[in-house]
Amino acid sequence: MSAFDAIPTQDPPLLDADALExxxxxxGAKRYHNLHPFHEMLHNGQMNKGQVQAWALNxxxxxxxxxxxxxxxxSRFRDRxxxxxxxxxxxxxxxxxxxxxxIERWLQLTTGLGLDxxxxxSTQGILPATRFAVDAYVDFVGRRSPLxxxxxxxxxxxAPSIHEQRIAGMLEHYDFINPGVMTYFQRRLEQAPRDAxxxxxxxxTHATTPAAREAVCQALIFKTNVLWVQLDALYHAYVSGxxxxxxxxxxxx
Amino acid sequence: MSAFDAIPTQDPPLLDADALExxxxxxGAKRYHNLHPFHEMLHNGQMNKGQVQAWALNxxxxxxxxxxxxxxxxSRFRDRxxxxxxxxxxxxxxxxxxxxxxIERWLQLTTGLGLDxxxxxSTQGILPATRFAVDAYVDFVGRRSPLxxxxxxxxxxxAPSIHEQRIAGMLEHYDFINPGVMTYFQRRLEQAPRDAxxxxxxxxTHATTPAAREAVCQALIFKTNVLWVQLDALYHAYVSGxxxxxxxxxxxx
Numbered sequence: 001m002s003a004f005d006a007i008p009t010q011d012p013p014l015l016d017a018d019a020l021e022x023x024x025x026x027x028g029a030k031r032y033h034n035l036h037p038f039h040e041m042l043h044n045g046q047m048n049k050g051q052v053q054a055w056a057l058n059x060x061x062x063x064x065x066x067x068x069x070x071x072x073x074x075s076r077f078r079d080r081x082x083x084x085x086x087x088x089x090x091x092x093x094x095x096x097x098x099x100x101x102x103i104e105r106w107l108q109l110t111t112g113l114g115l116d117x118x119x120x121x122s123t124q125g126i127l128p129a130t131r132f133a134v135d136a137y138v139d140f141v142g143r144r145s146p147l148x149x150x151x152x153x154x155x156x157x158x159a160p161s162i163h164e165q166r167i168a169g170m171l172e173h174y175d176f177i178n179p180g181v182m183t184y185f186q187r188r189l190e191q192a193p194r195d196a197x198x199x200x201x202x203x204x205t206h207a208t209t210p211a212a213r214e215a216v217c218q219a220l221i222f223k224t225n226v227l228w229v230q231l232d233a234l235y236h237a238y239v240s241g242x243x244x245x246x247x248x249x250x251x252x253x
Numbered sequence: 254m255s256a257f258d259a260i261p262t263q264d265p266p267l268l269d270a271d272a273l274e275x276x277x278x279x280x281g282a283k284r285y286h287n288l289h290p291f292h293e294m295l296h297n298g299q300m301n302k303g304q305v306q307a308w309a310l311n312x313x314x315x316x317x318x319x320x321x322x323x324x325x326x327x328s329r330f331r332d333r334x335x336x337x338x339x340x341x342x343x344x345x346x347x348x349x350x351x352x353x354x355x356i357e358r359w360l361q362l363t364t365g366l367g368l369d370x371x372x373x374x375s376t377q378g379i380l381p382a383t384r385f386a387v388d389a390y391v392d393f394v395g396r397r398s399p400l401x402x403x404x405x406x407x408x409x410x411x412a413p414s415i416h417e418q419r420i421a422g423m424l425e426h427y428d429f430i431n432p433g434v435m436t437y438f439q440r441r442l443e444q445a446p447r448d449a450x451x452x453x454x455x456x457x458t459h460a461t462t463p464a465a466r467e468a469v470c471q472a473l474i475f476k477t478n479v480l481w482v483q484l485d486a487l488y489h490a491y492v493s494g495x496x497x498x499x500x501x502x503x504x505x506x
Contacts, residue, residue, distance in 0.1 A: 030498060031499075128481065129382055129385070129482045129485065131389075132382070132386050132388075133381075133382070133385050135389060136384075224498070225381035225499075228497050229381050232382065233382070235489065236489040242488070244481050244482070245481070246284075246474070
């Protein structure tokens with residue numbers, strides 16, 4: 001099944017916006033990557049510095065692709081109001097010439113972990129699975145309907161709790177983590193709920209048939225897979241101990 | 254780094270076609286998926302039936318995407334002779350209305366392993382990493398230069414030895430495998446060398462600068478990553494025992 005086919009489902013038809021929202025929250029409860037064993041280890045202090053470096057290095061590719069993804073989403077809308085409502089997301093990540101954005105804040109984290117920013121920005125050491133998953137997300141928002149493009153951002157509904165857990169857990173457990181390098185997550189605690197509420201309102205209003213609501217749910221499942229695959233690949237490479245040819249090798253595993 | 258950027262390298266410039274071919278063979282020797290621990294287990298009889306099912310089920314998505322990939326490659330050439338030379342690849346996999354192709358032969362394998370062909374063809378149970386990697390391959394041949402599109406097929410240079418190993422190893426070690434279900438690989442023993450030789454001649458002739466030869470090498474590395482990621486994901490899900498939400502669960506692991 002390619003990106004162009006509908007995914008069959010046995011679930012009952014979604015008859016209204018409340019049924020849609022309930023199903024979206026169920027998907028998050030079952031598939032969001034807060035449930036992944038890699039995150040459990042990361043937040044509970046069970047990782048060494050090399051493993052945390054590998055996570056931050058790979059996640060940089062995701063972070064730095066988000067404004068590209070959001071520019072593609074924006075480009076899908078003839079409706080000026082939707083473009084205006086979406087535009088700040090690009091700025092949130094890219095910042096301005098005189099102020100930092102999310103990408104720079106992520107580089108503060110990787111630099112704080114002892115990684116050379118030029119190496120991080122080159123993305124040379126990332127896992128191929130990271131690249132494929134993130135590129136699939138950018139591709140998805142360009143090829144699927146504008147409604148599905150917006151719906152795929154709905155993982156942000158579930159982000160604040162994982163960010164809170166991460167800030168507290170990482171500061172508590174790792175002596176190489178200090179508040180200064182965690183500003184990315186602090187900032188997202190304000191940004192993510194605002195963005196998630198916009199997207200949720202959008203799909204509640206614009207998905208007006210059971211088929212459209214089902215497509216919204218499948219877009220969210222797709223996005224949970226994009227996130228989950230990245231952690232599976234990190235776990236396999238840096239917890240199970242099978243880094244693929246050419247990937248980052250921490251000095252201390 | 255997105256699919257649009259060149260990947261920097263420290264390797265010496267490739268000054269002629271022989272240097273290119275040598276580098277391509279080195280890449281194969283270091284990165285082809287015959288080196289992956291999943292294949293070692295598969296060929297040495299160390300897997301149970303459920304693990305072999307998971308491998309065949311996921312690999313179906315790769316197999317069934319190949320004629321789509323080859324149609325995209327073909328579409329990149331204004332030159333009719335190249336299109337003619339490439340066209341049989343689509344037929345090799347799709348067959349004709351009255352004769353089977355590689356996809357049907359792969360379904361004989363999955364059916365022989367006890368999987369419902371409708372379930373296999375739906376691709377519902379495959380790992381998201383499989384889908385992202387395979388879709389990245391189809392995307393690559395559409396976006397990169399026609400030279401790189403052809404170069405990405407060069408893993409076929411290294412396929413015959415893995416197919417021979419697989420046929421012998423799987424027939425010897427698994428009582429649920431018989432010669433009838435292995436015809437896909439038998440057939441590829443003839444087809445792959447012919448296709449690989451065409452692609453090798455093509456890149457030797459058409460990559461006429463060190464930069465073009467480097468791009469050919471990077472296209473081969475990309476493709477080895479597409480193959481490696483699929484086995485990493487299978488290993489993590491079905492050997493390490495972390496199948497992701499929604500993926501195939503064998504009756505017997």
